[in-house]
Amino acid sequence: MLEAAERLFAEHGVRNVSLDAIAAEAGVGKGTVFRRFGDRAGLSVALLDEREQELQAKILTGPPPLGPGAPAVDRVTAFLDAYLDLLDRHVELFVDSENASEGARYRIGSYRLWHRHLALLVEQARSDLDADYTAHALLAPLAADLHHALRGAGFELDRLKTGLRVAAETLLRPARS
Amino acid sequence: MLEAAERLFAEHGVRNVSLDAIAAEAGVGKGTVFRRFGDRAGLSVALLDEREQELQAKILTGPPPLGPGAPAVDRVTAFLDAYLDLLDRHVELFVDSENASEGARYRIGSYRLWHRHLALLVEQARSDLDADYTAHALLAPLAADLHHALRGAGFELDRLKTGLRVAAETLLRPARS
């Protein structure tokens, strides 16, 4: 079923595949698709999960600077960099999963994880900031929609990476007394 | 027609009003609505435009710090503050206009204006940054979806304002040599 979706997505582009088509391709009824995934976003999320879990593992237990052991600021920039790579490789899927239903992005489990991760690091780097909010603000430029739009407008991936890294470093470098 | 939409939106909530209903309320056919506004987002954009133009005017010709005359950093934070007020007052409408079709937010005229405005100020405050990208990054936390989600999660408006202002100030305060 996920394979069927993956095949059709690859062939026709994510946005041009209806759930009917996926159900047909998988040889099941539409109801079954919905029972399994809840809604359209759920399907995309499921497809992304495998890829995201890889990054999650690296963050939690991998080697620095992505994993534990490096200074907080470095871990943040390493994460942003890695996420942008992931995002860029699967933009369409991300757009689908984040945009399918209102506020979907912020309800997804992985968003929560990224947020907790960043909030923790922000707290370490700059305990004077509102870590909770700042983590959201750092994630905001990673919105799939924005990324898609910027890439479509001619921004190269490296430019986005650099811009975001510089901003994050500036923001999180400990305040001078 | 805009009045009809406004009335129904106010009564039933933006998301619960179908375009059929608006067309009926306005006493015209659905086709007419679409010819005039293109799509659902177009309607919301039209309704927001009046409100946004007020802010646009203040930015371009009003008194400092929103208008010209104040230091760039102050103008940026004044803008973010004012925008958050506007956004908070019309969240539903903003969500509708930004989320209705993929990438809609970044195609809208007013987004372009906000972006140009910020890019100019960023360039003044920190010419070493990628002003174009940084302006997008500053606008990212103003996404209606995020705002809606955060408010729904218990964040007070003032907290969001403060968090964003502090971040913007930190980011744009001229780098020490």
Added chain:
DNA sequence: GACCATATCGGACCACGGTCCGCTTCGCAA
């Protein structure tokens, strides 16, 4: 006033996401 060309309009129509309910199928007990 009669005629026609053109612009504007309205609502039937389509595809899609999402729901729902009747039917099948399966596991188990007698």
Added chain:
DNA sequence: TTGCGAAGCGGACCGTGGTCCGATATGGTC
């Protein structure tokens, strides 16, 4: 082997956003 309850399934169905084309109004010309 048969009977029965439960669980899982499928596709008919609904509301919505968006398209499209036939009908209608408009206004210009003889």
